[in-house]
Amino acid sequence: MVHLTGEEKTLVTGLWGKVNVEEVGGEALGRLLVVYPWTQRFFDSFGDLSSASAVFGNPKVKSHGKKVLDSFSNGLQHLDNLKGTFAKLSELHCDKLHVDPENFKLLGNVLVVVLARNFGKEFTPQVQAAYQKVVAGVATALAHKYH
Amino acid sequence: MVHFTAEEKAAVASLWAKVNVDVAGGEILGRLLVVYPWTQRFFDNFGNLSSETAIMGNPKVKAHGKKVLTSFGNAVKHMDDLKGTFSQLSELHCDRLHVDPENFKLLGNMILIVLATQFGREFTPQMQAAWQKLTTAVANALTFKYH
Numbered sequence: 001m002v003h004l005t006g007e008e009k010t011l012v013t014g015l016w017g018k019v020n021v022e023e024v025g026g027e028a029l030g031r032l033l034v035v036y037p038w039t040q041r042f043f044d045s046f047g048d049l050s051s052a053s054a055v056f057g058n059p060k061v062k063s064h065g066k067k068v069l070d071s072f073s074n075g076l077q078h079l080d081n082l083k084g085t086f087a088k089l090s091e092l093h094c095d096k097l098h099v100d101p102e103n104f105k106l107l108g109n110v111l112v113v114v115l116a117r118n119f120g121k122e123f124t125p126q127v128q129a130a131y132q133k134v135v136a137g138v139a140t141a142l143a144h145k146y147h
Numbered sequence: 148m149v150h151f152t153a154e155e156k157a158a159v160a161s162l163w164a165k166v167n168v169d170v171a172g173g174e175i176l177g178r179l180l181v182v183y184p185w186t187q188r189f190f191d192n193f194g195n196l197s198s199e200t201a202i203m204g205n206p207k208v209k210a211h212g213k214k215v216l217t218s219f220g221n222a223v224k225h226m227d228d229l230k231g232t233f234s235q236l237s238e239l240h241c242d243r244l245h246v247d248p249e250n251f252k253l254l255g256n257m258i259l260i261v262l263a264t265q266f267g268r269e270f271t272p273q274m275q276a277a278w279q280k281l282t283t284a285v286a287n288a289l290t291f292k293y294h
Contacts, residue, residue: 034272035279052272109256116263117270125181126199128260132182 002137025069026062090145108135176212237292255282
């Protein structure tokens with residue numbers, strides 16, 4: 001279970017209130033596919049992922065990115081029970097999608113980079129630390145039902 | 148051995164030319180100490196690291212950050228022989244400093260995040276991919292002499 005102080009929760013939700021979930025979702029998923037190309041193997045049905053431009057112009061990447069980030073947003077509202085919140089998604093990623101849980105950490109890192117890029121100076125060390133804690137907690141929760 | 152395309156080398160070099168090593172070095176090391184507090188154990192003699200403000204304002208953190216990033220600058224000049232370039236530093240970090248090599252990846256992540264906050268739009272997915280490759284390769288090179 002991830003423990004955020006009251007201050008950290010405020011920092012996290014404060015920044016998240018300014019996030020365009022649709023845009024950031026597509027950006028984060030797109031960057032995952034470009035920076036860690038082996039992750040493309042999970043998205044065979046997405047069509048053209050052959051270059052950064054193809055990835056970023058791909059409508060399936062954008063819409064799936066939004067779906068993923070909406071789910072992450074949900075997690076932010078249940079920081080005290082991430083394992084419960086992500087239990088079903090954890091089973092799905094293990095039993096049906098066969099995703100190596102290491103990839104959850106990679107996506108978490110990419111999300112942090114996207115937030116850093118979008119918010120610049122506002123993405124202070126404390127904000128970063130709080131988000132780093134959250135993405136690690138979500139990654140752990142998503143791995144929790146693996147067997 | 149890691150292979151960088153001509154494009155990747157150009158991208159890395161072009162961004163590196165704009166980095167203020169003095170300032171960025173302190174920012175990167177500072178964020179490592181804030182976001183991953185256990186790393187403070189390697190810097191016992193740095194004085195006050197008790198809060199984010201203390202860490203980011205600490206002159207020893209800034210000075211050492213600059214030293215570390217200057218060394219990283221060496222990597223940018225020798226992208227075809229990172230193992231050779233970091234051979235002695237690898238021995239130092241293993242034999243004398245006793246640093247868990249996992250921490251090299253963490254520092255690499257910090258470099259990316261600071262670049263993202265500073266360069267915003269310019270930190271494109273391809274730029275991120277090239278830098279991710281470099282920081283991973285440097286982390287591997289620093290681990291190479293471990294025994």
